[in-house]
Amino acid sequence: GDSVTQMEGPVTLSEEAFLTINCTYTATGYPSLFWYVQYPGEGLQLLLKATKADDKGSNKGFEATYRKETTSFHLEKGSVQVSDSAVYFCALSHNTGNQFYFGTGTSLTVIP
């Protein structure tokens, strides 16, 4: 079945460091890929998405590229801030059935 695997945390970085959170997926066909973020005490919210191979999603300085050849959707940011401290979830969905599959989440803490 469909699934998402993301790197385990927690991840601790200093402010302005480079961030990569790995995400790989298993799916039939051509799913859409997402990164959701959950800030402390809040619900999950969409950070970025990509709907087809080679698409790049971007938002708030974060980027991720849909790589079908490696079945990956790694999240990157060139310079993290303290306010980026949160839990990040990789997810996929198919446009048939509105089914979403989430990874286990990666906790990021950015220290000043």
Place this chain on the structure above:
Amino acid sequence: EAGVVQSPRYKIIEKKQPVAFWCNPISGHNTLYWYLQNLGQGPELLIRYENEEAVDDSQLPKDRFSAERLKGVDSTLKIQPAELGDSAVYLCASSLGGFGNTGELFFGEGSRLTVL
């Protein structure tokens, strides 16, 4: 525009007691989801509604869990009786739904259940 609203935010009960969670999705969103989120884990689907019809409830433990979505708007998730292992966060989400829609899910803040 109001987001997905859930209540209560927190609930503490003793085992074997019943509990209910309520969700009001974003207006116009046909698809409603209930997810279970255990500590350190990602959301796991319990049930998905398309309007008032439950189209995927394969992961809902039907011996103790029930859900309804009357009139295709608000939804209630009930647990009776609750067990210690039910302690988790219960997330509600909604989306526009529909075939071909790969749009985002909008989540509520969740209802955190503690069973003592």
